[in-house]
Amino acid sequence: MKKLVKVVGAVTYNESGEILCALRSPDMSLPNLWEFPGGKIEEGEQPEETLVREIQEELDCTVDVYELIADVVHEYPNIIVNLLTYRTKIVSGTPTAKEHAELRWVPLAELHTLEWAPADVPTIEALQHYNGRQLIK
């Protein structure tokens, strides 16, 4: 039976309303696809705690976590991923790619031009339906 992993991803806006996108490196699973930075929820962790920990590890900055954007179950060939995406805000530090091949700030209207990990597509669609400006707090 395929393993089900619970994963969190951070949707982070900058002052210009662009969203932080991260490119998985060639040696990761789902190589060379774009994702929201984050990672697997560990035993005993709340999703918000995972996000803060993972963003610190992967991007070397600190985020506050706000509302849930999408809760998606996606079946990959080898694994089932339950991806929870949350709006987050950087409260200290500047995002730096510690593990990703690239980080890029992308306007909402251009998100669909990137090649995303399939589990992320419903989040992109949900974001298009939001008024992006309302998300900048």
Ligand SMILES: Nc1nc2c([nH]c(=O)n2[C@H]2C[C@H](O)[C@@H](COP(=O)(O)OP(=O)(O)OP(=O)(O)O)O2)c(=O)[nH]1
């Ligand atoms: N962090 C993150 N992972 C995602 C997203 N979309 C998506 O399908 N995933 C998948 C990729 C991985 O299979 C899993 C997250 O694991 P991880 O971020 O800890 O990645 P990893 O490379 O260490 O995991 P793995 O090689 O052991 O699969 O969820 C996303 O937006 N963010």
